[in-house]
Amino acid sequence: MSDLYAITLPDGSVREVPAGTTPGDIAAAIGPGLAKAALAARVNGELRDLNRPLEGDSALALVTARDEADALELVRHDYAHVLAEAVQALFPGTQITFGPSTDDGFYYDFAPKDRPFTEEDLPAIEAEMRRIIAADKPLVREVWPREQLIARWRAAGETFKAEWAAELPEGEELTVYRSGHDWLDMCRGPHLASTGKLDPQAFKLTRVSGAYWRGDQKNAMLSRIYGTGWLTKKQLDAHLFRLEEAAKRDHRKIGQEMDLFHLQSEAQGSVFWHPKGFVLWRQLEAYMRRRLDAAGYEEVKTPQLMDARQWEQSGHWGKYRENMFVVPDEIPSTEEEGPILSGKAELMALKPMNCPAHILIFKQGIKSYRDLPIRMAEFGCCHRNEPHGALHGIMRVRQFTQDDAHIFVREDQLIEEIKAFCDLLDSVYRDLGFEQYAIKLALRPEKRFGSEEMWDKAEQTLRDAVAAAGRATEAYGWEELPGEGAFYAPKLEFHLTDAIGRTWQVGTIQADTVLPERLDASYVGEDGQRHRPVMLHRAILGTFERFIGILIEHHAGRFPAWLAPVQAVVATIVSDADDYALSVVEKLRAAGIRAEADLRNEKINFKVREHSVAKVPNLLVIGKREAEEGTVALRPLGADARQEVLALDAAIARLVREGTPPDLARA
């Protein structure tokens, strides 16, 4: 046993240090600047405390603010600890539970003594956090024996921590971090050397919420405090600015400003589409229909209401009923007194999915292996009885229309069909302005039908197909999500991100053998025998509601011309130009352009501003000159936009070109 360890630094140099030396000591030996800048260390690749002694020959790299990912993770974790310490100082009797870092900050879950926290509590807590940071309390790692640690938590009344300490896996080293002398939290670490390493101006507590202990609805409701935390105040300010900018893109705000849709309490979770919003919908639907037609799909339309027995057979009644709207098959009584419904009627249900109906179409007549694949599409309107707390603008609603389709295939066609779907989906997202999306594989859930073998096979098929399409990569945020699949099949999920970083699943494809089995769908094979088809459930937009919501936020309401509700406004400067302006609008409309006239008795400044705010992509300004010369002044949307005076025909040609949907432009 040597008393000297050989420490290899990133530049390849090796230092011999005595046992007991810490990374912090080495930083100090290299230079005071580094000692000050060092936040933590990577020892043999593992992130560690600066003041934790090295345990042998090691590769050592010191982590500073330049290693941004590591540094942010460290400070956020520390902010969470300081938050917990501050809360316990201000609210004695509050229990601490768990507080990790997040994508832009941190949170900590507390079990409050008498009442949950409110946002009014936050300023005082922030002030206390700043005091703790100013006190520059050292954060020291200690390893505790399990029983002693549990006893410590019990003695302090920390039942959640005690429960957790008792359940941490056997053989795991239980560590606590001590802040100064008086406060400790159980934590794997690592932490900064002291609270003073944090910038007291680089964090902000943002909101409070409830959260279940261990994320389980059956457990106690804790009180969570969220914060955002950064290395510097400049970073924090930039983040807060981004949030403000993102809030301006909120689809609910823009939807109202642009008069696209509204929601009201009499139809909660269902969207009232206004004329302008429905133009968007129709453009999107027409586009999707063309793409599906071209890709060999056939469109169908199926019933809204089906008998409960049908849903029993499909399995929805058993596994999905809590999400369904059930309707008695009965004529309500019109008697003034007495019950409206007898309560004895047979039940029907609004469809939450289109799949059973599509199988029923598939089952009409005999299908041959030569008929497959059959790609059956429906812009299907579905109802799901979502929990009230889940509703969110038009992104999460109770009535929605999917760009749904079910592809009935032989097993040997599976990979090819899934791959073709991935390519189609990619092309659609690009046409709609999305370069980036994430792909995830949702694996078998707890509530499910089918054998383990069937799930093994279905999951592997999806894995193979995405790999075959070359998209199971980090660029696509590829990951597998255990337990997240549908009750009948695993699914590939395609996620887009909204204005403030929330991600929404839009597209999906699911490889299902359960429903064809339950509803007895079959085809006659080459061998003359009956075989089960595999059914691919798939959607690209997911739902029109959610997708349009994301489109609004993605484009901040400034839609590409082919989607814009109003593509051009013809605005006059003087009333002498009214007749000419109306004839221009007429010609634009004849050319298929969604154009409106603005003949109001207002200054052109006013009109320019108003139509700019309304995000109309093109303004055609017409004054005396244009009316006399038969031209228009074409002013594209944007403060810095240049204006061109064009002959009317040339302007129309340009607007037609700009307004052509991307698939038609390619043709």
Add this chain to the structure above:
RNA sequence: GCCGGGUUAGCUCAGCUGGUAGAGCAACCGCCUUGUAAGCGGUAGGUCGUCGGUUCGAGUCCGACACCCGGCACCA
């Protein structure tokens, strides 16, 4: 469904510790015929989310319910 917050004119928002509602924009009317992001003046508009309670008196205090917002859980 759970925790916290909210709901006042078409929109955005004021309204202190209870004394019977206010601004800007929009709308409407009038003036201005206007040249590239808000021209000027005037008029009208609200049973303050709903129901109940406390009080001489409730937008304001209390309770229930509905819906919305932020999360949690659930999910396209």
